[in-house]
Amino acid sequence: MQNLTTKKVFTVSELTDAIKFTLEPAFNNIEVQGEISNLKRQSSGHYYFSLKDKSSQISSVLFRGNSLKLQKPLKDGDQITAKGELSVYAPRGNYQLIIREIQHTGVGTLLLKLHELKEHLKQLGWLDKDLKKSLPKFPKKIGIITSPTGAVIQDILHVLGRRFLGCHLILNPVKVQGEGAKEEIAQAIDDFNRFNLVDVIIVGRGGGSLEDLWAFNEKIVAEAIYKSEIPIISAVGHETDYSISDLVADIRAPTPSAAAEIVIGEQEHILEYLQQAKQRLYGTFVPRVKHARQRLNDIQKYPVLSRGYALFATKLQSLDEMQEKYLSSIKYFFLHKKEQFRHVNQRLKAxxxxxxxxxxxxxxxxxxxxxxxxxxxxxxxxxxxxxxxxxxxxxxxxxxxxxxxxxxxxxxxxxxxxxxDPKNLLSKGYSILFSEKDHSIILSSKNLKKNDSFYALTKDGKIYAQVKEIKSEGLDG
The missing domain is CATH 1.10.287 (Helix Hairpins)
Structure with missing residues (x-):
C-alpha cells in the first residue's frame, strides 16, 4: 500500500484496486437505513436498487440467495435497514452495498406523500369512476404529451404506424421529470383543451424510479387531467407502476404502447369485425357463385342454348314474314291511293x-x-x-x-x-283535320290514338291540338 500511495502516476486499475483494498476491509459489516428507489428484479432473481435519504443515495444489490430470506416483496418507497458490506465494482468504477439481510422499518416519505394526495383527491371526487369520459370510437387527431426524445413517442409511432388507420398525431413536447416538469405537463393538457386540437390525449413516459415518475404524482397535473374536456389516457412507467395521473385519467394504460393500442382499439375492433364479416360473406356466397356458375356451364352445353339463334329462329322468321306482309300492304295501299288520285285528277281535268x-x-x-x-x-x-x-x-x-x-x-x-270547293266549305264553319306527323287528311277517329298531335285547317288559319280521348260513335242519318 505504501508503494501505491507514494507513486506519482496510477493506472486506472491500480487506483481502483487501492480504493477497493481501502474501503472493503473498513466497511465489511455495516447497517444502513434508507428508502428503496428505482427497484429492479432481474430474471436471475437478483435485486438491484438505490438506497437513499433526503440528500444522498447508494447503489445496492441483494443477490438471489439472500433474497430468499425476505419476509415480504420489496417495492419502491419501502423504508428498510440493510445489513451487509461495502464493495467496489471495478468494471464500472463505483461502489455499492452488498446486502445480506433486510429489515422493513416503515413507509418511505414519497410513498406517504403519495398516499396522502390519493386520499385527498378521493375526498374531492376526482377519482370517481362515474366521471370518467368515454374514448371516441374513431379518433382522427391524437394528442401526445411526453418527451420528444424518449422511447414513448417512438413506441406510439411504431404501433400507430403499423396499423396506419389514418390518425393525425400532434406532439406537445414536455419535460417528464425534474424541475418544471409538472408545470409543463399541466400546461400542455390545458393547451390541447383551450384550442380543441385533438379528439383524445395520451399522457405518459417510460419507466423509472419513484422520483423519476414523481411529476405525474403532483396535484397540478391531476387537476389538469380532471378539468380536461378531452378524454385522457395515462401511460406512466411500466405495468407495475401506478401514479396519481393513472387514477385521475379516464383510462389507465400499463405502457405507452398499450395506450396506442387502446386509443385505436374500438376502431380496430370494428375493422376486425368487418373483416370477419367479409370472410363470412365470402365463405357463404363464393360457393354459391361457383355452384351457380357450374350450373350455367352445364345449361350452356345444351344445343338449344349454345346457339342463341336456335331459340329465336322461328320468331325471327315470323317477324320477317310479318314485315314483308306489312310492307306489301303499305305498298298496295299507296299504289291504290295513287291510282285513285290519277282518276280524280283526270275527272277534274275533264x-x-x-x-x-x-x-x-x-x-x-x-x-x-x-x-x-x-x-x-x-x-x-x-x-x-x-x-x-x-x-x-x-x-x-x-x-x-x-x-x-x-x-x-x-x-x-x-x-x-x-x-x-274546300275553301267555300271552310267559310261555312267546317274544318279539315290533318295529322301533324305526315300532314295527311284524317278521315276517321281510327286514324288517331291518344296523345297524337294534329291540326285543324279553318278559313283563316290552323289550330294545333293533341288527342286527349277517343270515342267511337256512329252518326245517324
Whole structure:
C-alpha cells in the first residue's frame, strides 16, 4: 500500500484496486437505513436498487440467495435497514452495498406523500369512476404529451404506424421529470383543451424510479387531467407502476404502447369485425357463385342454348314474314291511293272550263262546216238562187244559240265547282283535320290514338291540338 500511495502516476486499475483494498476491509459489516428507489428484479432473481435519504443515495444489490430470506416483496418507497458490506465494482468504477439481510422499518416519505394526495383527491371526487369520459370510437387527431426524445413517442409511432388507420398525431413536447416538469405537463393538457386540437390525449413516459415518475404524482397535473374536456389516457412507467395521473385519467394504460393500442382499439375492433364479416360473406356466397356458375356451364352445353339463334329462329322468321306482309300492304295501299288520285285528277281535268270551251269551239267549227256543206249541197240540188246574207244571218243565230246554251252549261258547272270547293266549305264553319306527323287528311277517329298531335285547317288559319280521348260513335242519318 505504501508503494501505491507514494507513486506519482496510477493506472486506472491500480487506483481502483487501492480504493477497493481501502474501503472493503473498513466497511465489511455495516447497517444502513434508507428508502428503496428505482427497484429492479432481474430474471436471475437478483435485486438491484438505490438506497437513499433526503440528500444522498447508494447503489445496492441483494443477490438471489439472500433474497430468499425476505419476509415480504420489496417495492419502491419501502423504508428498510440493510445489513451487509461495502464493495467496489471495478468494471464500472463505483461502489455499492452488498446486502445480506433486510429489515422493513416503515413507509418511505414519497410513498406517504403519495398516499396522502390519493386520499385527498378521493375526498374531492376526482377519482370517481362515474366521471370518467368515454374514448371516441374513431379518433382522427391524437394528442401526445411526453418527451420528444424518449422511447414513448417512438413506441406510439411504431404501433400507430403499423396499423396506419389514418390518425393525425400532434406532439406537445414536455419535460417528464425534474424541475418544471409538472408545470409543463399541466400546461400542455390545458393547451390541447383551450384550442380543441385533438379528439383524445395520451399522457405518459417510460419507466423509472419513484422520483423519476414523481411529476405525474403532483396535484397540478391531476387537476389538469380532471378539468380536461378531452378524454385522457395515462401511460406512466411500466405495468407495475401506478401514479396519481393513472387514477385521475379516464383510462389507465400499463405502457405507452398499450395506450396506442387502446386509443385505436374500438376502431380496430370494428375493422376486425368487418373483416370477419367479409370472410363470412365470402365463405357463404363464393360457393354459391361457383355452384351457380357450374350450373350455367352445364345449361350452356345444351344445343338449344349454345346457339342463341336456335331459340329465336322461328320468331325471327315470323317477324320477317310479318314485315314483308306489312310492307306489301303499305305498298298496295299507296299504289291504290295513287291510282285513285290519277282518276280524280283526270275527272277534274275533264271539268276544266277552258278545255270545255276549246272542245265546244271545235264542235261549233265542225257544225259550221257541216252546215255550209249541207247548204251548198241543197243549193246544188234545187239550183235555187238564194240570198247569201240571209242564210248567213240564220247560221249565225243558230251558232249564237248553241254558244249561249254552252255558256249556261259552263256557268252551271262553275257553280257546282264552287259548291264543292274546300275553301267555300271552310267559310261555312267546317274544318279539315290533318295529322301533324305526315300532314295527311284524317278521315276517321281510327286514324288517331291518344296523345297524337294534329291540326285543324279553318278559313283563316290552323289550330294545333293533341288527342286527349277517343270515342267511337256512329252518326245517324
Amino acid at each position: 271539268f276544266n272550263p277552258i278545255l270545255q270551251l276549246h272542245q265546244s269551239k271545235d264542235r261549233l267549227f265542225s257544225y259550221k262546216k257541216q252546215l255550209d256543206l249541207s247548204i251548198k249541197t241543197q243549193m246544188n240540188k234545187t239550183k235555187i238562187v238564194f240570198d247569201k246574207n240571209k242564210y248567213q244571218s240564220l247560221a249565225l243565230e243558230k251558232i249564237q244559240a248553241v254558244i249561249k246554251e254552252k255558256k249556261i252549261r259552263l256557268e252551271n258547272l262553275l257553280q257546282m265547282f264552287k259548291a264543292i
